[in-house]
Amino acid sequence: MKRAKKKIFADFVAQRxxxxxxxxxxxxxxxxxxxxxxxxxxxxxxxxxxxPNIGYAxxxxxxxxxxxxGIAREMQFGDGQTRYEQVGEGEHHDHLVCTRCGSIxxxxxxxxxxxxxxVASSRGFLIERHRLELYGLCGSCxx
Amino acid sequence: MKRAKKKIFADFVAQRxxxxxxxxxxxxxxxxxxxxxxxxxxxxxxxxxxxPNIGYAxxxxxxxxxxxxGIAREMQFGDGQTRYEQVGEGEHHDHLVCTRCGSIxxxxxxxxxxxxxxVASSRGFLIERHRLELYGLCGSCxx
DNA sequence: GGCTATTATGACATCCACTTTCAACTCGGA
DNA sequence: TCCGAGTTGAAAGTGGATGTCATAATAGCC
Numbered sequence: 001m002k003r004a005k006k007k008i009f010a011d012f013v014a015q016r017x018x019x020x021x022x023x024x025x026x027x028x029x030x031x032x033x034x035x036x037x038x039x040x041x042x043x044x045x046x047x048x049x050x051x052p053n054i055g056y057a058x059x060x061x062x063x064x065x066x067x068x069x070g071i072a073r074e075m076q077f078g079d080g081q082t083r084y085e086q087v088g089e090g091e092h093h094d095h096l097v098c099t100r101c102g103s104i105x106x107x108x109x110x111x112x113x114x115x116x117x118x119v120a121s122s123r124g125f126l127i128e129r130h131r132l133e134l135y136g137l138c139g140s141c142x143x
Numbered sequence: 144m145k146r147a148k149k150k151i152f153a154d155f156v157a158q159r160x161x162x163x164x165x166x167x168x169x170x171x172x173x174x175x176x177x178x179x180x181x182x183x184x185x186x187x188x189x190x191x192x193x194x195p196n197i198g199y200a201x202x203x204x205x206x207x208x209x210x211x212x213g214i215a216r217e218m219q220f221g222d223g224q225t226r227y228e229q230v231g232e233g234e235h236h237d238h239l240v241c242t243r244c245g246s247i248x249x250x251x252x253x254x255x256x257x258x259x260x261x262v263a264s265s266r267g268f269l270i271e272r273h274r275l276e277l278y279g280l281c282g283s284c285x286x
Numbered sequence: 287g288g289c290t291a292t293t294a295t296g297a298c299a300t301c302c303a304c305t306t307t308c309a310a311c312t313c314g315g316a
Numbered sequence: 317t318c319c320g321a322g323t324t325g326a327a328a329g330t331g332g333a334t335g336t337c338a339t340a341a342t343a344g345c346c
Contacts (some may be wrong), residue, residue, distance in 0.1 A: 055325035124282035139267035198296035
């Protein structure tokens with residue numbers, strides 16, 4: 001899984017004539033070994049702890065590259081920060097966002113996806129992607 | 144409809160000990176007589192055309208007030224601007240956002256809402272609100 | 287209609303999360 | 317090893333949102 005994503009990114013880098021660098025490797029490692037849904041800053045601070053001479057701009061640019069390479073996806077949950085999550089090939093899921101503790105769970109529901117497709121096609125709309133987020137209280141915060 | 148919202152806002156203003164001002168009336172008129180999903184800036188420019196001495200900050204603050212009063216809702220569609228849409232009492236709907244022309248259509252689907260509720264409850268999650276957006280090409284842009 | 291306390295306004299400053307710039311540095315092929 | 321092209325990181329720039337503050341307007345009370 002982790003290995004597969006490294007391969008995808010390595011291929012992407014090669015194919016685009018980009019270079020493999022220490023920073024990119026470090027950032028990729030940090031990204032893949034993290035909880036999902038990190039903000040740029042969270043990842044930056046995490047990396048910074050071990051490698052003090054890594055720049056914010058590099059983390060920022062590298063995450064963009066991950067997104068282009070298809071191993072990460074940009075997300076906005078309304079907290080003012082862009083977050084990145086790992087994506088597997090063709091994989092998609094939606095989110096349950098806790099408004100109290102900020103935790104983010106994922107879910108998938110095939111039926112909902114189908115209904116979305118129906119809504120869209122009945123209006124001549126062609127879906128490229130979608131986002132579905134449920135905001136509320138997670139199990140632990142309800143207690 | 145328009146009248147009802149004016150009433151709601153007037154009551155809100157009265158109840159909070161706020162004042163009724165020319166600007167607020169103008170902004171409310173402009174807001175209610177617009178396409179939905181205006182950004183602060185769009186509304187500001189639109190108003191500015193007729194009333195050159197109205198400030199951006201006032202539009203910004205007034206829209207926040209509308210949201211508090213329950214006649215508007217803040218939305219983010221990832222274009223970097225906060226948009227506001229009109230809301231009727233208890234009303235909810237989702238969006239089809241065209242990635243080419245930026246147009247935004249609305250839709251409702253009761254079955255999807257029910258499925259969302261099921262997903263949530265099966266995980267002990269309590270939904271407060273949700274957002275569902277389908278991004279893609281609208282009918283006209285597909286041609 | 288005046289008075290006054292309170293709230294609102296608007297020009298401007300500031301914040302914040304990126305995003306770009308640019309000189310120095312690194313990578314990889316010849 | 318050399319060189320051209322890509323990369324890095326500190327710092328400056330952006331753009332939208334939000335805060336500041338002196339001035340203006342409003343509502344309630346004579």
